[in-house]
Amino acid sequence: MDPTTQQFIDREAIRDCVARLARGEDRRSADLIRGCWWPEARFDYGVHGGDFESYLAWVVPGADAIKDTQHVLGQTYIELDGDAAKAETHVISYHRVDMGAENGGERDTCIGGRYLDTFEKRAGEWRIADRIMLYDWEQDWGEAADWSLGVMGYPFTAEHFPGRAKGDYSEKWFAGAAK
Known part of the structure; x- marks a missing residue:
């Protein structure tokens, strides 16, 4: 295969891995998440870091206080280097957090940031070997919407x-x- 075509294939495989991971995190699916990280991978989210098993235990089943999440991915900038790559992906993550009745109940919050991922390709498969989370902004959107009422009055x-x-x-x- 010519090198340009292989680069397109590798870049798409990396983007697909990032998207599958976000989907797995939002569903708290250990199987989806496990398929995106190498077993000996490391992570550092600033508020929590360590090995892959620590990450998986942190995300699945997730904190009881975090009722829902949604990760919206932006552009992914990728630098390929043979069977290694570095990728920066912009992310906006929504979280519904139960602060407890005494602290205002459920709140909707949003974080904007970037994943700095080190990828490795083994046996033709790209997975994350290391991730660092950078935070660019955070906002408390206030009291959570009551979905039992529908949306926008409907x-x-x-x-x-x-x-x-x-x-x-x-x-x-x-x-x-x-x-």
């Missing part, structure tokens, strides 16, 4: 419309079991 017509980190309707949809 009630939902079915139970599956409000997205959830657990029991997500998209899983059934992808499996062809959604009605």
